Amino acid sequence: MIEMSEVYKTYPNGVLAINGIDIVIHPGEFVYVVGPSGAGKSTFIKMMYREEKPSSGKIVINGIDLSTLKESKVPMLRRSIGVVFQDFKLLPKLTVFENVAFALEVIGESPRNIRKRVLDVLDLVQLKHKARFFPDELSGGEQQRVSIARSIVNNPAVMIADEPTGNLDPDTSWEIMHLFEEINNRGTTVVMATHNKEIVNTLKKRVIAVEDGKIVRDEARGEYGLYD
Numbered sequence: 001m002i003e004m005s006e007v008y009k010t011y012p013n014g015v016l017a018i019n020g021i022d023i024v025i026h027p028g029e030f031v032y033v034v035g036p037s038g039a040g041k042s043t044f045i046k047m048m049y050r051e052e053k054p055s056s057g058k059i060v061i062n063g064i065d066l067s068t069l070k071e072s073k074v075p076m077l078r079r080s081i082g083v084v085f086q087d088f089k090l091l092p093k094l095t096v097f098e099n100v101a102f103a104l105e106v107i108g109e110s111p112r113n114i115r116k117r118v119l120d121v122l123d124l125v126q127l128k129h130k131a132r133f134f135p136d137e138l139s140g141g142e143q144q145r146v147s148i149a150r151s152i153v154n155n156p157a158v159m160i161a162d163e164p165t166g167n168l169d170p171d172t173s174w175e176i177m178h179l180f181e182e183i184n185n186r187g188t189t190v191v192m193a194t195h196n197k198e199i200v201n202t203l204k205k206r207v208i209a210v211e212d213g214k215i216v217r218d219e220a221r222g223e224y225g226l227y228d
């Protein structure tokens with residue numbers, strides 16, 4: 001569960017990016033976050049995995065109150081949240097296998113468990129046959145599938161994606177969306193900021209629209225709206 005109450009965020013330069021947000025996202029939901037450029041979508045979702053801290057207000061993620069969370073406990077929070085970015089953020093000198101295994105190595109899993117789990121998630125994203133490849137030997141869609149595999153290897157309760165199809169062509173974007181849908185169908189909550197109007201209007205989900213740092217619309221099976 002994701003809960004925000006009376007959340008405000010002002011960046012050090014004085015920009016008020018989030019101007020009073022109250023929201024509850026239940027386990028297993030699939031939510032699109034839409035809105036114009038600069039509306040605060042990225043800031044909103046970055047606060048969920050403690051990449052940014054609110055200036056005021058309360059955020060509780062999977063039962064963890066972020067306002068009282070010690071810095072030393074942030075890695076524990078991050079393990080319960082998978083994050084996927086527009087630019088994939090894979091480590092270029094590591095193979096596909098190693099990129100995905102990394103998250104399990106840092107928590108001290110046994111090599112045997114790591115191997116099994118990594119091959120299972122690579123199988124899910126249909127990239128087992130490219131386990132020994134390096135990121136620059138893959139297409140954009142394949143790199144995004146590796147980043148999705150990496151984000152779910154810990155079995156997170158929540159998956160957060162910031163514009164995950166932003167660098168992909170339409171066909172590849174749809175493949176990636178079907179993967180998110182499958183992961184959501186297995187019970188993972190998905191929160192996705194996106195500018196992809198066609199996807200939002202076709203693959204209907206809850207839509208939260210953010211404008212000027214506020215939620216201006218929150219609809220089950222909503223529409224993208226009139227944004228670019």
Ligand SMILES: Nc1ncnc2c1ncn2[C@@H]1O[C@H](COP(=O)(O)OP(=O)(O)OP(=O)(O)O)[C@@H](O)[C@H]1O
Nearest residue numbers: 011012013015017036037038039040041042043044
């Ligand atoms: N690190 C930062 N420091 C200062 N201001 C920032 C920072 N990050 C974002 N902002 C500002 O906060 C506001 C909200 O930005 P944010 O990136 O959350 O919007 P967005 O809706 O995700 O935009 P886009 O769709 O273009 O990605 C903007 O005015 C932006 O310039």
